Amino acid sequence: MHHRLDALLPLAGAILFVMLWWLLALSGVIDPVLMPAPQDAAVALWKGFADGTLTHDFWQTVWRTVLSFVIATAIGVPLGIALGSSSRVYAAVEFVIDFFRSTPASALFPMFLVIFGVGEKTKIAVAAFGAALVILFNVAYGVMNAKKTRQAAAHVMGAGRLRIMVDVTLWESLPQTFVGMRSGISLALVIVIVAEMFIGSTDGLGQRVINAQMVFDMPLMYAAIFAAGALGYGLNLLFLVIERRFVHWGGK
Amino acid sequence: MTSHSPGSPHITIRGLTKAFAGVPLYDGFNLDFARGRITSIFGPNGCGKSTLINMIAGLMPMDGGQVLFDGKTLRETVIGYVFQNYRDALFPWKRAIDNIAYPLVRAGMDRAAIDARVDELVTSFDIGFDLKRYPYELSGGQQQLVSIMRALAPRPEVLFLDEPFSALDYEMTLSMRDKLQEVFHATGVTMILVSHDLEEAVYLADHVLMLTRRPTRIAEVIDFGAPRPRTSATLSEPGFVRAKAHALDVFQREVRRAP
Structure with missing residues (x-):
């Protein structure tokens, strides 16, 4: 009986959170205009998806995030493999990459605006740039830390350098590559949301959040925030599932 | 023309030189490994037992010298290598059977031939x-x-084993020793075994290669000719006890010798 309740534990926190929110809204300590009751936000969420406005924003954000991620992966994975397979090249560029990876991507918006202009391109370019660096770093790390014993085993069994790379090193780097892709898509989502808020957007969850705030439609603002949160959580979960499926041997 | 009878030289090492950070480990080292025999390598810590077989197997470069297998180079020779850490040596993304098939795939064998060879191994190992x-x-x-x-x-032609059982518990080690002897009996493959366990080094071997501290030389080659299959009874036979005691003497003499 104890164990059956344990399975419900993760729900307890969520219920507690909504209860606290509800009580706080009910108490009237905070102006109801600023903080609507949870059921109002839920209704706004339902309506937003029912009439298609939030649905459209949601898919716009998904589209931008996924596109940025795909570009970032296409750039980050091959570059990461190239960097990781040569410790000298890696040593030469590590500082530059680490520096830009540590630079907040949002600080690069003005620069990208100059290059790509106000529009879709800038949002996607900045998000792809940020995500690509994270992916690149993780792939390079995975390649560099491939088990030497496994490479030696392949060597003894007659595999040449390229063979070892394809048959062993790339597989060895997969777990770390997945970590990079998971961090990369999370970062891409963050950057896309910020870009939608501040870089001339007409749609997207970021734009919806800030628009709702400006017209004081608080239930809608919370609804859009919740949608963005669910999207982030969902993407992370999706990648964990894919990871477990494809890298079932990771860490073993 | 080399003789191919068991016991004749299979691997010849001439003038092997290897230094780490300027400190010589091997300096003009010469050695023959006997064909169709199990030779175990034993010596003080840091004398370069694993380094020796890694150089012979091409996993580590030599600074100088020559290693030939029946007069052939390593490139022209098929070798097998069993690593100490099986967890890091097997490919975890491949099923066990595909791990076994991997060197056959690399050798360019067709699917049917690979399957036949794997089946043969499975049967002979009785797993x-x-x-x-x-x-x-x-x-x-x-x-x-x-x-x-x-x-x-x-x-x-040659099977290298680098402390193959050291990560296993004693019960498993005993059964693996039996398995290895069976394999040896069935194939007659030349085996070179690095061991850090003197009992095992003597028990499994035809020849125990005792090495000195670095710069490494051969302290002595101890022959142990007990008939096979050897069993746990072998461990208490006078011949084994004597060979092991002698090996221990040589080992301790080398350990005490001032570096």
Whole structure:
């Protein structure tokens, strides 16, 4: 009986959170205009998806995030493999990459605006740039830390350098590559949301959040925030599932 | 023309030189390994037992010297290598059976020939677990058995074993020793075994190669001719006890010798 309740534990926190929110809204300590009751936000969420406005924003954000991620992966994975397979090249560029990876991507918006202009391109370019660096770093790390014993085993069994790379090193780097892709898509989502808020957007969850705030439609603002949160959580979960499926041997 | 009878030189090492950070480990080292015999290598810590077989197997470059297998170079020779750490040596993304088939795929064999060879190995090893499993689903002993099967798959001329049982518990070690002897009996493959366990080094070997501290030389080659299959009874026979005691004497003499 104890164990059956344990399975419900993760729900307890969520219920507690909504209860606290509800009580706080009910108490009237905070102006109801600023903080609507949870059921109002839920209704706004339902309506937003029912009439298609939030649905459209949601898919716009998904589209931008996924596109940025795909570009970032296409750039980050091959570059990461190239960097990781040569410790000298890696040593030469590590500082530059680490520096830009540590630079907040949002600080690069003005620069990208100059290059790509106000529009879709800038949002996607900045998000792809940020995500690509994270992916690149993780792939390079995975390649560099491939088990030497496994490479030696392949060597003894007659595999040449390229063979070892394809048959062993790339597989060895997969777990770390997945970590990079998971961090990369999370970062891409963050950057896309910020870009939608501040870089001339007409749609997207970021734009919806800030628009709702400006017209004081608080239930809608919370609804859009919740949608963005669910999207982030969902993407992370999706990648964990894919990871477990494809890298079932990771860490073993 | 080299003779191919058992016991004749199979691997010849001439003028092997290797230094680490300017400190010589091997300096003009000469050695022959006998064909169709098990030679175990034993010596003080840091004398370069693993380094020696890694250089012979081409896993580590030599600074100088020559290693030939029946007069052939390593490139022209099929070898097998069993690593100490089976967990790091098997490919965890491949099922056990595909691990075993890997060197055959690399050798360019066709699917039917590969399947036939793997079946043959499975039959001769008489294994009692499912090879469709992934390595991490197997016990340590089973994983090392898969490693040995993988190393033997391409019918190597020489099988190198680097402390193959040191990560296993004693019970498993005993049964693996038996398995290895069976393999040796069935294939007659030349085996070179690095061991840090003197009992094992003597028990399994025809020749125990005793090495000195660095710069490494041969302290002595102790021959142990007990008939095979050897069993746990062998461990208490006078011949074994004498050989092991002698090996221990040589070892202690070398350990005490001022570096």
